[in-house]
Every structure is written in structure tokens, then in C-alpha cells.
Amino acid sequence: MRKPKNARYMKHLNRRTVVNMIREESLSRADLARKTGLTRAAITNIIDDLIDSGIIVEAGTQESSNGRKPMSLKLNNSKLVCIGVSIRYGVCFVGISDIEGKVIAQRDIDFSNLADADEGIALIAASLSALMEDHISDERVLGIGISSPGPVDIYTGRILNPPNLPLWRNVPIVSSLKNSFDQTIILEKDSVSSALTSKNYGCGKDYKNFFYIEVVSDGVGSVIIMNHEVYRGNNGFAGEFGHLSIELDGRPCICGNRGCLERYASFNAILDIVREDYPQLQTWQDIIDNAQNDQRLSELVRTEARYLGIGIVSVMNLLDLDAVVIGGDVVTKSRMLLDEISQYVNSTMLTRNSKQIPIYFASQDHYYSFLSSASLVSERFFSGGLSDLL
Numbered sequence: 001m002r003k004p005k006n007a008r009y010m011k012h013l014n015r016r017t018v019v020n021m022i023r024e025e026s027l028s029r030a031d032l033a034r035k036t037g038l039t040r041a042a043i044t045n046i047i048d049d050l051i052d053s054g055i056i057v058e059a060g061t062q063e064s065s066n067g068r069k070p071m072s073l074k075l076n077n078s079k080l081v082c083i084g085v086s087i088r089y090g091v092c093f094v095g096i097s098d099i100e101g102k103v104i105a106q107r108d109i110d111f112s113n114l115a116d117a118d119e120g121i122a123l124i125a126a127s128l129s130a131l132m133e134d135h136i137s138d139e140r141v142l143g144i145g146i147s148s149p150g151p152v153d154i155y156t157g158r159i160l161n162p163p164n165l166p167l168w169r170n171v172p173i174v175s176s177l178k179n180s181f182d183q184t185i186i187l188e189k190d191s192v193s194s195a196l197t198s199k200n201y202g203c204g205k206d207y208k209n210f211f212y213i214e215v216v217s218d219g220v221g222s223v224i225i226m227n228h229e230v231y232r233g234n235n236g237f238a239g240e241f242g243h244l245s246i247e248l249d250g251r252p253c254i255c256g257n258r259g260c261l262e263r264y265a266s267f268n269a270i271l272d273i274v275r276e277d278y279p280q281l282q283t284w285q286d287i288i289d290n291a292q293n294d295q296r297l298s299e300l301v302r303t304e305a306r307y308l309g310i311g312i313v314s315v316m317n318l319l320d321l322d323a324v325v326i327g328g329d330v331v332t333k334s335r336m337l338l339d340e341i342s343q344y345v346n347s348t349m350l351t352r353n354s355k356q357i358p359i360y361f362a363s364q365d366h367y368y369s370f371l372s373s374a375s376l377v378s379e380r381f382f383s384g385g386l387s388d389l390l
């Protein structure tokens with residue numbers, strides 16, 4: 001005889017399967033029974049439950065050849081909302097979106113003159129309360145997603161010691177906000193929230209397994225998406241792409257090893273190569289803008305492509321993923337960089353004769369917005385992690 005615990009788990013799994021199927025396309029109860037293999041009675045129970053809890057709605061009748069018109073079902077998008085808080089350097093983006101990432105309301109909070117993290121948290125709480133009061137009436141708030149430069153402890157909800165954010169050291173932001181909000185609150189580092197945004201709304205949407213890379217001023221991070229989920233490793237430290245060593249006796253790295261990729265491919269490292277001769281170059285976009293007419297700068301773009309490419313080839317040879325998405329500072333207008341990386345990877349990878357790896361730049365719109373953080377909530381919802389709801 002089945003234990004009650006297993007019955008509860010199966011119910012949870014079936015509800016999650018049904019909601020994800022309806023997310024893809026409007027379906028009738030009969031369609032769902034056919035696609036899931038569950039009985040009509042079981043589907044009716046699940047659907048009644050999901051309608052009662054406001055997660056799905058009936059969306060009108062479908063055309064049918066035999067005269068009967070089944071009722072199709074869809075997600076109750078506009079009534080299921082997610083809140084996002086993106087802590088960035090000098091600014092914090094907060095807002096409300098529906099569950100598919102449509103913006104309902106947003107605002108920016110100036111963090112350039114904060115006295116301490118407590119003041120920042122008080123400003124976040126006040127802004128969220130005001131936004132919710134103005135824009136939420138009968139909608140259901142699924143949760144609050146927060147992203148911050150890492151490292152963060154996602155299990156205790158604490159921002160640890162991000163470089164360049166000295167006020168945000170060892171800050172228990174989740175428990176502090178719990179004093180004001182009773183919703184589920186999720187904390188992630190910004191690269192993970194960006195990777196999940198690509199997965200849910202961007203160019204990672206079509207891939208079950210992909211590699212997300214983030215190149216910023218002083219580092220190179222990455223996130224492995226495997227079977228539609230973030231692969232974190234045993235202790236949550238997987239994806240340290242920047243510390244893949246590419247030089248046996250290379251430059252020393254803060255991690256204790258030598259020749260780490262980020263000592264060569266971070267934006268500052270690549271700029272160091274030409275900084276003396278080109279003091280006017282400040283951003284990656286400056287390099288790209290001038291590279292068309294300057295052989296040394298176009299060579300610099302090829303060097304960056306080579307460094308990233310060497311790392312990507314190693315990861316692809318090791319993990320056999322389906323695609324690569326690159327985000328961070330290097331994204332701006334760098335078509336040349338993208339082509340160079342793609343060319344290098346697809347002519348060097350072990351499986352080059354049997355498959356080509358598509359390589360994309362992530363949209364930066366989400367990073368500079370609350371949306372990447374709000375997407376943490378929808379990600380949790382669709383993967384069944386908000387278990388009181390699904």
C-alpha cells in the first residue's frame with residue numbers, strides 16, 4: 001500500500017506537470033488526460049483545485065469537428081505576480097511583474113549615498129510596500145526575488161562579501177525583509193538570476209542544457225543549466241569558470257591557483273594589455289567602437305575571444321551542453337567578439353564534425369532591471385518549489 005507521503009508527492013508532481021503543460025499552450029481537460037496519461041477524473045480534480053486557487057482559468061471553447069466544444073484552460077497570468085529586487089552598484093531596481101515577465105510597475109532606488117545596509121533595506125521595504133499598495137488588489141503575490149552581486153548564501157538568505165559593495169557585508173537581507181513581508185523570499189547572486197532570465201524569457205529558452213557566462217570588470221562567472229535547472233554541485237560552488245586554469249605557470253590568482261581564466265579574460269585584464277597606449281579606453285564598447293579601424297584593438301578582441309573560447313571548449317568537451325549564452329560587460333555591440341568566439345569554439349571542439357554550438361549574447365535589459373530578480377520567483381513556482389501553491 002502506498003504511503004500517504006508518496007500520494008502527496010504524486011499529487012504535487014501531477015499539478016506541476018499540468019501547470020507547465022498549460023503554460024506552453026492552452027489545453028482542454030481531455031487534452032491534458034491524453035498528454036499526461038492520467039484519468040479524466042484525476043484531471044478534473046487537479047483542474048478544479050487549480051481554478052479554486054486562482055492559478056488557472058477557463059479561456060473559452062475550442063473548435064471541434066464532432067460538435068462538442070471543449071473548454072480550454074490557461075494560466076491566470078495577470079493575477080499571479082512576482083516581485084523583484086535587484087541590488088546593483090549604486091542603485092537598486094524594484095518592481096512587480098506578472099508570472100510571464102510582463103512589467104506591472106517598477107522604480108529605481110538611488111543607493112549611491114547609503115549610510116549602511118540597514119538604510120538600504122528600509123528603502124527597499126518602503127518602496128515595495130508603496131508599489132504593492134498602488135498596484136496590487138486581488139492579485140496573488142507568489143514571492144519576492146532578490147539578486148545581488150555574489151557571493152551570497154542562498155540557504156541562509158545572506159549577502160556575504162561582494163567586492164565593491166562594502167556596505168553589504170554579511171547582511172541577512174532575507175530575514176530582515178521577512179519582518180515586513182510574509183511572502184516567500186528568495187536570494188540569488190546576480191549571475192544566477194541573469195542565467196535564469198535567459199532560460200525563462202531569453203535565448204536560453206529553447207535549450208535543456210546550456211552554459212551561461214558573465215564577463216565583468218574584475219571577473220568571469222558562469223552558471224551551468226542542466227536539465228532546465230541550475231547545476232550547483234555538492235556545496236553550491238559549481239560553475240567557477242573564471243578559475244579554470246589556462247596557463248601552467250600563469251599569473252597568480254586570489255583563489256590560490258595560477259593561470260586562472262579570469263586573470264586574462266576579465267574586462268580589466270584585457271584592457272591592461274593596451275592601457276598604456278590607449279588611456280582613453282574605459283569600457284568594452286570603447287574598444288569595439290575603435291576596433292574596426294585599429295588593427296591592435298581588433299587583435300585585442302580576437303585575444304578576448306580566444307581566452308573565452310579556450311574555456312568554453314573545455315566546458316563543452318567535459319559537459320556536452322547544447323548552447324552558450326554570454327552576458328555581462330562584454331555584451332555591448334560586440335558582434336565581432338561573438339563571431340570570433342563562435343568560430344574558435346566550433347572549429348576546435350572535440351565534436352566539431354558532428355555538431356555546432358550556438359553562442360548568443362544575453363539581453364542586458366533584464367540585468368539592469370528588477371525583472372531578473374522577479375524571474376527567480378516564477379522559476380521557483382514553475383519548478384514546483386512553492387509547494388503551498390502547486
Ligand SMILES: [Zn+2]
Nearest residue numbers: 243253255260
Ligand atoms: Zn583563480
